[in-house]
Amino acid sequence: MKTLVWRSAVTAAALIAALVSGCDAVNSLNNEASNPVTPEQSRAQVVDAATDLVDTLDLPVIEAFFWHSSCNDQGEAPFRGQIRIAYPPAETFDASSEEIAQMAQRLQDRGWSPDPNFKSHGTVLKKNNVVAVLGPQNASNPNRDIQVYGECRDMTTTKGDNQPEPVTLG
Template sequence: MPRKRIPLAVTAMVAAALSGCGIMQSDADRVSNPLTPEQSKAQVMDAAHDIVTTLNINVVEAAFWHASCNDQGDPPFRGQMRIAYPPAASFAASDAEIAQMVQQLRTKGWNADPGFHTHGTALTKGNVTAVFGPQNVSNPNRDIELFGECRDTTTTKDTKGRVERVTLP
């Protein structure tokens, strides 16, 4: 009985699909309700203003940048920023101050984010995560890092720009 030949293209597609190398959809294509670069910046800037105003933090330096949400540097991107503020007198004093700041922010609608893995304390509000880093000897200041949503599909490796110093109240 003669054997039926399966076309090479069909064989290749089946093999690719079974090996996980099938036709891939980019992360950017999976984003529903994308943000513009301006909106992704405003998202974390608004959260930063909320934190700095609520806690009356003495900001030493603040910086914003667009960060890719994957290791390849491809879209989607998110707004990200770092707020540096002065160190406490000791590690114990820093831990106590951060605990107090976290409690104060929780009264203003910030909630714990148990799904965000970090060495610091993570809080979330309005789809922005703020991470209070622990004080350490290798950094002259303490910091709060803010991470916006991975919904900016317009920004690319070439258009992400540089780290931008920003002014906070």
């Protein structure tokens, strides 16, 4: 009986982890993506979305990096494109919170919408199956950032192919 309860708990935990991961396009039973894309397509998906964000917000980008990130803890396919956009901090945490709220509203005016299914400490928005997380300012990071996550549909990238590279946006 204990084994059955333990297995049920493990199965439930795995299901919750899959749901929280944001990779809803992945079939967790056979580790395949519906309608797979190439690494170039997964890159273009997030670069286009990040460019839209930067242009909409007239964001002063300090640096931006792209990489392919695995959608599971094993570092295996499927992968998705991901971008981190760093921009200057606000003068205070309160000012940062206000700016982020204004930024989120501007993005919502341009077709982005809240995504309650993607769990984060930041402000989460989604458009065209791409998720953007406007991270809160914190004392341990000299800059604020926006993380942009594409869909988990790249089945050909491998662990060795996911090194960060600088990108120019806007």
